[in-house]
Amino acid sequence: MMHPDDSLPGHAIDRPALLAALRARLAQLDRSDGTRAGGEGVPLCDAIDHHLPGGGLARAAVHEVLAADAGAAAGFCALILARSRGSVLWIAPEPDAWPPGLVRFGLSPADLVLVQAPRRQDALWAMEESLRCPGVAGALLAVDALDLTAARRLQLAAEAGGAIGLLLRPDSEEEGGATAALTRWRVGALAGTGSAHDLGDPRWSLELLRCRGGRPQRWDVTWRPAAERLDLDMAERLDPDDATEAEQKAVPARGRHRAR
Amino acid sequence: MRRIAALHLPLLPIERRRLSGAAAVWTTQGSRRRLIAVSPEAAAAGLRAGQALADAQAILPELVLHPHAPEADAAWLRRLAYWALCITPLPALDPPDGLLLDVTGVAHLHGGGAPHEASLRGDPGEEALRRTLVTRFARAGITVHAAIAGTAEAASGLARMGIGIVVPPGEEASAIAPLPLHALRLPPSTISALHRLGLRRIGDLLRQPRGPLARRFGAALPAVLDAATGTRPRPLRPLRPPPDFLAARDFLEPVVTREAVDATLALLLPALCRQLAEAGQGARRFVLRAFRVDGAVQTVAIGTGLPSRDPRHVARLFRERLERLEPGFGFERLVLEARATAPLAAAQVSLPGEGHASPDMRRQALAELLDRLVQRVEVWRPAPRASHWPERATWRVGPFESVQIPPGWPGSGPRPVRLLRRPLQLSAVALLPDAPPSLLRLGRTSWRVTRAEGPERIAPEWWRERPDRPFRDYYRVELASGARLWVCRPGVAVPGEPVTWWLHGRFA
Numbered sequence: 084m085m086h087p088d089d090s091l092p093g094h095a096i097d098r099p100a101l102l103a104a105l106r107a108r109l110a111q112l113d114r115s116d117g118t119r120a121g122g123e124g125v126p127l128c129d130a131i132d133h134h135l136p137g138g139g140l141a142r143a144a145v146h147e148v149l150a151a152d153a154g155a156a157a158g159f160c161a162l163i164l165a166r167s168r169g170s171v172l173w174i175a176p177e178p179d180a181w182p183p184g185l186v187r188f189g190l191s192p193a194d195l196v197l198v199q200a201p202r203r204q205d206a207l208w209a210m211e212e213s214l215r216c217p218g219v220a221g222a223l224l225a226v227d228a229l230d231l232t233a234a235r236r237l238q239l240a241a242e243a244g245g246a247i248g249l250l251l252r253p254d255s256e257e258e259g260g261a262t263a264a265l266t267r268w269r270v271g272a273l274a275g276t277g278s279a280h281d282l283g284d285p286r287w288s289l290e291l292l293r294c295r296g297g298r299p300q301r302w303d304v305t306w307r308p309a310a311e312r313l314d315l316d317m318a319e320r321l322d323p324d325d326a327t328e329a330e331q332k333a334v335p336a337r338g339r340h341r342a343r
Numbered sequence: 344m345r346r347i348a349a350l351h352l353p354l355l356p357i358e359r360r361r362l363s364g365a366a367a368v369w370t371t372q373g374s375r376r377r378l379i380a381v382s383p384e385a386a387a388a389g390l391r392a393g394q395a396l397a398d399a400q401a402i403l404p405e406l407v408l409h410p411h412a413p414e415a416d417a418a419w420l421r422r423l424a425y426w427a428l429c430i431t432p433l434p435a436l437d438p439p440d441g442l443l444l445d446v447t448g449v450a451h452l453h454g455g456g457a458p459h460e461a462s463l464r465g466d467p468g469e470e471a472l473r474r475t476l477v478t479r480f481a482r483a484g485i486t487v488h489a490a491i492a493g494t495a496e497a498a499s500g501l502a503r504m505g506i507g508i509v510v511p512p513g514e515e516a517s518a519i520a521p522l523p524l525h526a527l528r529l530p531p532s533t534i535s536a537l538h539r540l541g542l543r544r545i546g547d548l549l550r551q552p553r554g555p556l557a558r559r560f561g562a563a564l565p566a567v568l569d570a571a572t573g574t575r576p577r578p579l580r581p582l583r584p585p586p587d588f589l590a591a592r593d594f595l596e597p598v599v600t601r602e603a604v605d606a607t608l609a610l611l612l613p614a615l616c617r618q619l620a621e622a623g624q625g626a627r628r629f630v631l632r633a634f635r636v637d638g639a640v641q642t643v644a645i646g647t648g649l650p651s652r653d654p655r656h657v658a659r660l661f662r663e664r665l666e667r668l669e670p671g672f673g674f675e676r677l678v679l680e681a682r683a684t685a686p687l688a689a690a691q692v693s694l695p696g697e698g699h700a701s702p703d704m705r706r707q708a709l710a711e712l713l714d715r716l717v718q719r720v721e722v723w724r725p726a727p728r729a730s731h732w733p734e735r736a737t738w739r740v741g742p743f744e745s746v747q748i749p750p751g752w753p754g755s756g757p758r759p760v761r762l763l764r765r766p767l768q769l770s771a772v773a774l775l776p777d778a779p780p781s782l783l784r785l786g787r788t789s790w791r792v793t794r795a796e797g798p799e800r801i802a803p804e805w806w807r808e809r810p811d812r813p814f815r816d817y818y819r820v821e822l823a824s825g826a827r828l829w830v831c832r833p834g835v836a837v838p839g840e841p842v843t844w845w846l847h848g849r850f851a
Binding site: 187287 | 704705707708710712713715716719720721722723724725726727736737742746747748752753754757758759760761762763764793794795796819821824825826827828848849851
């Protein structure tokens with residue numbers, strides 16, 4: 084092992100090079116860097132991916148999702164699991180994930196395994212085993228509260244196995260305190276933009292509350308099931324005329340409105 | 344040439360209840376009540392099986408009586424047969440009060456000579472085995488008469504008559520010749536008919552020409568005689584088919600602690616897996632049998648999704664289950680069996696540092712994970728089904744089955760991402776009876792509905808359902824908070840009558 088000072092005695096220290104070398108070594112030590120252990124991160128949409136440190140939601144890590152709305156959070160999690168590309172496990176005391184709805188987020192029932200773990204320690208054990216397994220791409224654990232030790236264990240298991248772990252928790256006011264997870268999100272539902280008789284595509288508010296190596300941020304997004312794409316709502320706000328026109332065209336096509 | 348050890352338990356109903364003192368077990372035969380088993384103390388007082396209950400009570404007023412329980416006796420006999428698995432892998436039941444053990448080639452394992460010696464004239468090994476059997480049962484408080492012969496019928500007849508001998512191979516006919524006819528357990532009508540003809544012993548019967556015997560009593564009688572003498576032996580029906588692969592270990596001192604069981608398993612598993620590897624097989628079911636000193640047998644079984652012979656993986660699966668063993672006074676023998684075997688090709692073990700890349704290894708890793716999970720929690724895959732009724736759109740299949748997606752699934756129309764297993768009952772306010780709700784109430788919370796899409800009418804599947812099940816009108820509603828719910832109203836809304844609404848799912 085060479086100390087940086089020993090290498091070139093008497094020379095002026097090249098500060099940027101030294102810093103870069105130290106950073107590289109730190110990154111090597113810190114296995115939680117998603118780009119190294121699990122390959123590419125899980126992409127969400129361009130704007131969010133640019134904001135996240137790994138260019139997407141890091142694999143080989145645990146992410147927390149606070150469900151301000153149970154349905155929207157389940158949809159968001161299904162989207163991440165589907166994009167992790169592989170077998171995924173959904174662990175809950177009463178797994179109520181329903182494939183006919185999940186398939187609209189790209190999550191095929193062929194990849195999905197449901198695990199019913201009514202007891203908390205069983206659920207944590209199942210999650211840890213799943214994250215440790217190299218054959219699993221993603222695992223979700225629906226849990227109400229999690230202490231720091233358990234969360235840390237899950238994080239270490241994910242680092243060892245390379246899967247992406249999601250902790251789906253109900254939203255709480257105090258934001259849950261400290262966490263061992265890499266990121267923490269709060270997912271809520273937003274009112275659709277359609278008419279009174281058409282709900283339109285699902286809209287969510289995604290709040291990145293914490294992010295290791297990144298800044299908190301909030302996005303309003305729309306999920307386009309037809310294109311399997313997450314769109315930022317910015318574009319619509321810039322072009323209000325186009326958006327409303329598109330909505331008006333869409334309404335008669337759906338034909339659900341019964342004139343009375 | 345097979346060798347069969349027959350055990351007869353004359354006091355089975357008494358010893359099962361662990362009765363002491365003067366006791367007897369009785370049953371009703373027609374309109375009469377008779378004793379069927381008496382304890383040694385009662386026998387000493389002059390009682391015997393077959394006596395009328397009233398006579399017995401007159402002879403011995405302090406006699407303790409128990410009614411006969413044939414099912415419990417049979418269950419106990421079966422338990423003893425499982426215990427006998429530690430003598431031979433092929434025990435069979437000989438109801439109502441006997442066991443038949445196929446001891447071919449096992450005599451030398453129990454203190455006798457080598458098998459080739461036993462097959463010669465002298466049978467010191469088999470005699471030692473016979474004594475071992477009697478003493479081991481006696482240690483558990485069970486009286487047995489044991490006899491070893493080349494056929495099950497001969498051995499069983501000798502044991503039933505209380506003659507504990509080892510019949511040399513080929514001498515069954517002369518050994519059973521002096522026995523009375525009921526030793527062969529012929530039907531009572533046949534026995535009385537033979538008695539009328541003056542035939543009282545099996546030897547008398549063996550001397551008769553076969554043709555007239557068969558004409559007079561049917562083909563069953565000569566068949567029994569041929570089976571007993573070994574002319575045409577009948578196969579034994581063992582308790583269970585013997586396992587293809589097995590590893591066992593006996594202990595001088597009974598094993599009580601969990602650590603000792605773990606250590607034994609750590610020896611047995613590699614031995615069994617080596618056997619499997621040599622045969623190119625993998626097993627989907629591993630069974631550990633623990634034989635307790637008091638005659639109880641405990642079984643711990645694990646299953647795997649894919650055939651396996653990886654000792655590390657199987658040991659991990661067993662670790663969860665071994666807590667169920669109750670050693671009591673200790674185990675004297677542990678046997679590990681591999682069942683449900685299937686061909687399993689040898690796999691290349693990956694080099695360290697190669698990473699986890701190949702899809703085969705991933706599949707293997709996933710299968711091993713699911714094996715571990717099913718030990719503790721319920722695991723399934725939701726398989727889609729061609730049904731539009733929401734509860735039936737998916738069904739549970741095992742985690743190792745592959746899921747086929749039928750064409751056209753899941754159909755048109757948005758479906759919720761979460762479906763409540765138990766729908767919640769809502770009360771709702773709607774402008775018109777058959778209009779979408781404008782206000783929903785769940786308990787004390789109320790939600791204002793800002794948009795509603797629907798109705799989508801889902802009719803029950805008449806070919807599956809009871810006919811009075813109503814259709815459902817489903818609405819997708821959006822609340823002021825942005826949450827989207829799937830609510831339904833069963834049946835036709837009638838003006839003036841209260842309408843129940845159900846929350847059935849949540850959209851993303």
